[in-house]
Amino acid sequence: MLVLLAGIFVVHIATVIMLFVSTIANVWMVGSSNIESVSKGLWLLCNRTCEQLTVSSQEEASLKAVQAFMILSIIFSVIALVMFIVQLFTLEKGKRFYITGAIMLVCWICILIGVSIYTARFTGKMPGFTNTHHGYCFILAWICFCFSFIISILYLVLRKK
Amino acid sequence: MSQGAGDSGSRLLFLTGLLSALGPSLVCCIHVYTQREVHGTVGSHVTLSCSFWSSEWISEDISITWHFQAEGTRDSTSIFHYAKGQPYIDDVGSFKERMEWVGNPQRKDGSIVIHNLDYTDNGTFTCDVKNPPDIVGKSSQVTLYVFEKVPPRPGLVLGSIVAGALVLVALLLALVYLLRHCWLRRRDLRQRRLSAMEKGKLQRSAKDASKRSRQAPVLYAMLDHGRSTKAASEKKAKSTPGDSRKDKK
Numbered sequence: 587m588l589v590l591l592a593g594i595f596v597v598h599i600a601t602v603i604m605l606f607v608s609t610i611a612n613v614w615m616v617g618s619s620n621i622e623s624v625s626k627g628l629w630l631l632c633n634r635t636c637e638q639l640t641v642s643s644q645e646e647a648s649l650k651a652v653q654a655f656m657i658l659s660i661i662f663s664v665i666a667l668v669m670f671i672v673q674l675f676t677l678e679k680g681k682r683f684y685i686t687g688a689i690m691l692v693c694w695i696c697i698l699i700g701v702s703i704y705t706a707r708f709t710g711k712m713p714g715f716t717n718t719h720h721g722y723c724f725i726l727a728w729i730c731f732c733f734s735f736i737i738s739i740l741y742l743v744l745r746k747k
Numbered sequence: 748m749s750q751g752a753g754d755s756g757s758r759l760l761f762l763t764g765l766l767s768a769l770g771p772s773l774v775c776c777i778h779v780y781t782q783r784e785v786h787g788t789v790g791s792h793v794t795l796s797c798s799f800w801s802s803e804w805i806s807e808d809i810s811i812t813w814h815f816q817a818e819g820t821r822d823s824t825s826i827f828h829y830a831k832g833q834p835y836i837d838d839v840g841s842f843k844e845r846m847e848w849v850g851n852p853q854r855k856d857g858s859i860v861i862h863n864l865d866y867t868d869n870g871t872f873t874c875d876v877k878n879p880p881d882i883v884g885k886s887s888q889v890t891l892y893v894f895e896k897v898p899p900r901p902g903l904v905l906g907s908i909v910a911g912a913l914v915l916v917a918l919l920l921a922l923v924y925l926l927r928h929c930w931l932r933r934r935d936l937r938q939r940r941l942s943a944m945e946k947g948k949l950q951r952s953a954k955d956a957s958k959r960s961r962q963a964p965v966l967y968a969m970l971d972h973g974r975s976t977k978a979a980s981e982k983k984a985k986s987t988p989g990d991s992r993k994d995k996k
Contacts (some may be wrong), residue, residue, distance in 0.1 A: 654909050658912050658913070661913070
């Protein structure tokens with residue numbers, strides 16, 4: 587049981603780190619031309635130098651929403667980590683990690699909404715570049731989505747020994 | 748001897764150097780301060796503030812001048828002049844009837860207000876103050892940007908969304924805890940009432956049972972009591988003649 591708890595803790599920390607990387611690095615969509623490659627993310631568009639991401643006024647609200655939900659997911663996952671450690675020491679024997687599981691579930695919903703909006707609105711061809719494909723940040727975000735769901739269910743099921 | 752003289756000479760040189768470095772900063776320069784950038788919306792008014800610091804007393808000869816350099820051009824025109832206690836506002840140029848003098852040289856303030864902004868007002872405004880005999884100093888520039896509507900500060904929208912979501916979650920949690928607390932209290936109350944009723948029933952049945960059973964032990968106790976007193980009095984009669992014990996009984 588202790589091994590399982592330690593494993594879940596490690597996966598939780600990995601999720602937090604991956605969320606940080608995915609939100610901060612600007613490699614959600616990657617395109618390449620015959621001269622150079624360009625990557626764009628939630629905040630910047632990086633060619634040889636990085637500059638502010640410009641979006642049309644219809645897509646501005648969606649971009650702001652994606653940014654907000656990714657930041658919220660980071661906040662909730664860190665709070666869940668702290669609550670897990672607190673509950674580890676204060677919970678009575680035989681009880682479940684309800685609070686941690688609930689917070690992790692909220693984090694899962696935030697990631698779901700954020701990444702869904704991005705997938706629906708911003709995956710498309712980048713003008714002027716061929717071979718547009720998803721970058722590693724996008725993939726990391728979906729991996730975090732799966733991990734956070736599994737972790738939250740395990741927290742809700744696990745009992746403290 | 749010569750070394751001593753050399754030493755004192757170098758010391759004197761050092762002191763003069765120090766004084767010459769400090770000296771000008773003490774009596775130099777008039778310092779003019781303005782904002783760097785000012786944002787305004789079309790049709791509204793904006794205040795271009797200019798404050799200065801002078802090492803001399805503010806005299807009657809103080810002069811304040813505002814120049815304007817339109818965006819994209821290289822020449823600047825004079826649009827405002829204050830001299831000998833009298834403000835002179837531009838009444839032929841592009842700021843005709845739009846400018847207002849709100850400064851007070853005695854309070855070290857040389858600000859002007861421009862009403863009814865237009866896109867042609869985009870550009871750089873320069874504030875220049877001269878307070879004889881304090882006339883050396885840099886003037887200060889402020890750039891005016893005219894927008895259709897003022898752009899929100901970056902990050903304000905994002906911050907408000909995140910803060911709103913967190914407040915919502917906190918409120919939900921508080922609601923859940925309150926409901927749980929109420930439900931638990933009601934359950935406790937119910938349990939206590941139930942246990943009180945049961946206790947009452949038990950007590951009544953126990954009382955009846957004890958009533959029935961108490962009488963029998965009492966009889967036995969009296970019998971024992973009688974037997975023991977008889978034995979004790981016989982003993983006493985044998986050993987010492989004492990009536991006190993009997994009286995006590």
